[in-house]
Amino acid sequence: MRPVLSFSAVVLFVLVPAVASAAPPKEAKRGRTARVQKTQKAEPKACMKGAIEVLGAGEAATFSLARCDGTPVPSAVDELSILARPGSAPRPKITVESLGKTHGPQVAPGIRRLDARLLERIEQAVDHFRKPGAAAKIQIVSGVRPKSAGSYHQSGRAIDFRVDGVQNEALVAFCKTLQDTGCGYYPNSTFVHMDVRNAGAGHVAWIDVSRPGEPPKYVTAWPAPGDDPAKLPALPPDEQPSLSMRRPAGEAGKHPLFF
Numbered sequence: 001m002r003p004v005l006s007f008s009a010v011v012l013f014v015l016v017p018a019v020a021s022a023a024p025p026k027e028a029k030r031g032r033t034a035r036v037q038k039t040q041k042a043e044p045k046a047c048m049k050g051a052i053e054v055l056g057a058g059e060a061a062t063f064s065l066a067r068c069d070g071t072p073v074p075s076a077v078d079e080l081s082i083l084a085r086p087g088s089a090p091r092p093k094i095t096v097e098s099l100g101k102t103h104g105p106q107v108a109p110g111i112r113r114l115d116a117r118l119l120e121r122i123e124q125a126v127d128h129f130r131k132p133g134a135a136a137k138i139q140i141v142s143g144v145r146p147k148s149a150g151s152y153h154q155s156g157r158a159i160d161f162r163v164d165g166v167q168n169e170a171l172v173a174f175c176k177t178l179q180d181t182g183c184g185y186y187p188n189s190t191f192v193h194m195d196v197r198n199a200g201a202g203h204v205a206w207i208d209v210s211r212p213g214e215p216p217k218y219v220t221a222w223p224a225p226g227d228d229p230a231k232l233p234a235l236p237p238d239e240q241p242s243l244s245m246r247r248p249a250g251e252a253g254k255h256p257l258f259f
Helices: 007-022 074-083 116-129 168-175
Strands: 052-056 059-063 106-108 136-142 158-163 181-185 192-196 203-208
Touching (some): 052 074, 059 074, 074 116, 116 136, 116 168, 116 192, 158 168
Parallel strands (some): 181 203
Antiparallel strands (some): 052 059, 136 158, 158 192
């Protein structure tokens, strides 16, 4: 006698193969590949000259004036301009970085932007006298003077300063080695004048023996004839004439005080 399959068993027998054939075959798991993230190379920091402590406008700041190749640092131009500002101008309330986004002759209201070439010359002077292991320091005696009509001080191209630990006689002697630079020596004052000249001006220098508050008194040599050299600071030898008032084209007629 043949066994009789139940209706449920027959249905199960028929559906199982159909369901099995309908299911998609399982794909083999692919091996995970490691993703290499591209890292951006950090840009090398610009090589900077040694930092200089600058005193001016009753304030002090320490920063590098120039890169290793001698070119001035844009932010240093603004920083030095602030320290060389006239006494009537308040210090800006925004940061130097923010000021650097501005362009034109003014860093901020009442503060003229110094000629970048002036920083190059100051840096050269500091480098010449810099001592290994010693901090370099300069003091600004007079920077921008808005009311000095016709003066290089008015246009942000001049500075009266001194270098800490360096005699003014030595500083002015080095200044005279720089091309297209004006150098003023004031034996009876505490600073040396340095300014930026137009190309082709050469070496320009003068001696003013007036004391603070006195009108200018220019001489061709120092000490003056009849003075006791033992009591006066001596001006170092100069390859050029000791008093040169040569003016480049377009600058004739200016008073020597305004160099």
